[in-house]
Amino acid sequence: MAKAARSHYVCSECGGTSAKWLGKCPACGAWNTLTESLAAAAPAHRFAPLAGSTPVQDLADIEARELPRQPSGIAEFDRVLGGGLVPGSVVLIGGDPGVGKSTLLLQALVSLAATVPVLYVTGEESAEQVALRARRLDLPTQGSRLLAEIRLEAILDTIAAQKPAVAVIDSIQTLYSSALSAAPGSVSQVRECAAQLTRLAKQTGVTLVLIGHVTKDGTLAGPRVLEHIVDTVLYFEGDTHSSYRLVRAFKNRFGAVNELGVFAMTDRGLRGVNNPSALFLSEHDANVAGSCIMATQEGSRPLLVEVQALVDTAHVPNPRRLTVGVEGTRLAMLLAVLHRHAGVATFDQDVFVNAVGGVKITEPAADLPVLLAIMSSLRDRPLPRGLVAFGEVGLAGEIRPAVRGQERLREAAKLGFSMAFIPRANAPRQPIEGLEVVPLDRIDAAMDRLR
Numbered sequence: 001m002a003k004a005a006r007s008h009y010v011c012s013e014c015g016g017t018s019a020k021w022l023g024k025c026p027a028c029g030a031w032n033t034l035t036e037s038l039a040a041a042a043p044a045h046r047f048a049p050l051a052g053s054t055p056v057q058d059l060a061d062i063e064a065r066e067l068p069r070q071p072s073g074i075a076e077f078d079r080v081l082g083g084g085l086v087p088g089s090v091v092l093i094g095g096d097p098g099v100g101k102s103t104l105l106l107q108a109l110v111s112l113a114a115t116v117p118v119l120y121v122t123g124e125e126s127a128e129q130v131a132l133r134a135r136r137l138d139l140p141t142q143g144s145r146l147l148a149e150i151r152l153e154a155i156l157d158t159i160a161a162q163k164p165a166v167a168v169i170d171s172i173q174t175l176y177s178s179a180l181s182a183a184p185g186s187v188s189q190v191r192e193c194a195a196q197l198t199r200l201a202k203q204t205g206v207t208l209v210l211i212g213h214v215t216k217d218g219t220l221a222g223p224r225v226l227e228h229i230v231d232t233v234l235y236f237e238g239d240t241h242s243s244y245r246l247v248r249a250f251k252n253r254f255g256a257v258n259e260l261g262v263f264a265m266t267d268r269g270l271r272g273v274n275n276p277s278a279l280f281l282s283e284h285d286a287n288v289a290g291s292c293i294m295a296t297q298e299g300s301r302p303l304l305v306e307v308q309a310l311v312d313t314a315h316v317p318n319p320r321r322l323t324v325g326v327e328g329t330r331l332a333m334l335l336a337v338l339h340r341h342a343g344v345a346t347f348d349q350d351v352f353v354n355a356v357g358g359v360k361i362t363e364p365a366a367d368l369p370v371l372l373a374i375m376s377s378l379r380d381r382p383l384p385r386g387l388v389a390f391g392e393v394g395l396a397g398e399i400r401p402a403v404r405g406q407e408r409l410r411e412a413a414k415l416g417f418s419m420a421f422i423p424r425a426n427a428p429r430q431p432i433e434g435l436e437v438v439p440l441d442r443i444d445a446a447m448d449r450l451r
Helices: 075-081 101-112 127-136 152-162 187-204 225-229 276-280 329-342 364-379 405-414 443-448
Strands: 007-011 034-038 090-094 118-122 144-148 166-170 207-212 232-237 244-252 260-266 269-272 291-298 301-313 321-324 349-355 387-389 419-423 436-440
Touching (some): 075 260, 090 101, 101 118, 101 166, 144 152, 152 187, 260 276, 276 301, 291 364, 301 364, 301 405, 321 329, 329 349, 349 364, 364 387
Parallel strands (some): 090 207, 166 207, 387 419
Antiparallel strands (some): 007 034, 260 269, 291 301
16 A cells, blocks of 8 residues: 655745644744645755865865956946856845846846856746847847756756856746655745755856745745855845836845845836936925935945925824834834934824835934934925935934945035035044035934024
8 A cells, every 4th residue: 555645844934844733833933834745755865975075174274265256247236246246156036026037137148148158047938938028128149048947957957068157047936856746836845946056056166046936025935045045135126116126135145235236127128227316316396394315325335315204293192103115113213312302292293204216224324314304394394405414313312423424425425415414423534525514413403403
């Protein structure tokens, strides 16, 4: 009598397994994440050791050298990667459906095909669909190799035979391994395929770019081990109804994190934006109340972003505090600091804060611009024309310095701003031509200058 296939439960967050269903994952503690899947005994040789054993070395005797980078031909994409693609690295890029992941990588691969061998593996679309997209974007496709396949073993054999310098997998959730009986896209299949592809990249030196689906929460579908084993994790941001896209690095073993690439979606594909600060600035003909320009730092790039605030009388017992693009948990704290140290009460007011252009600001240097915009809206008085600000506000009412303050000020001066409210610790030693710098110690001093 044939033995029935055994099943176990796999956590969709961490990939941990359990013999029976539990409400809480025993590995990571997440609730309601265990899903049933068939337990297949994979062959033991699939992770066979490399030829020969690696000897133990002294760290001081190891000769460290910088790996050469391969430019993708798209400047904004190279900026996010840290200068280009590193041989043997694995890049994971995720984003909402239709945001432009496949378009960007097809453009990059066609550009790379002029100098190095490339391979595009499509599992979601047919070869004809990819060819139609390339024609629609008017891309020179000569030399670009394409494979329409979802079986992992066939893809590994093709990469080993073709020996491309760069290979794109679109997408990792569509692949399956014959060693497992689970369906494509399941936790076990995603984890197995990603591990096998990563191992191949490290052995052969081929650069792999994996496209990943995202969940409703905006995180990559599948276990978090998918993010752990790759070298670089990129996310596409931006509303599909807008023509602008942001690519942000959340993990990069070969470059800086939180780098930001700005693209514009055109009928010829994605095009890099040379002056992204212009996208996030106001186009008002005259100054309006509740608007403040912030100098933020995204990786190595300073950006100027307009922060808007609307303060209105609350008609409910509990006033609303809503933010878009700005960290919402800090708004209540900032309003308490504004009341305690500047004497401005908003307990009977609804407060709404928005970062223009769909950009997300996560650094605490947005505190001072947010409070200036709130004060401007509350008094219905515009801020001085040409004003830019940045600085973190502490619970004691002090204004703390921000990193790379000089670069922020130079970017503001380059774009024609004439006044800057900044922390005193960020005051430049040498005056900046055309920019009046106002160093501030406390939030009450900043509010007094607006009265």
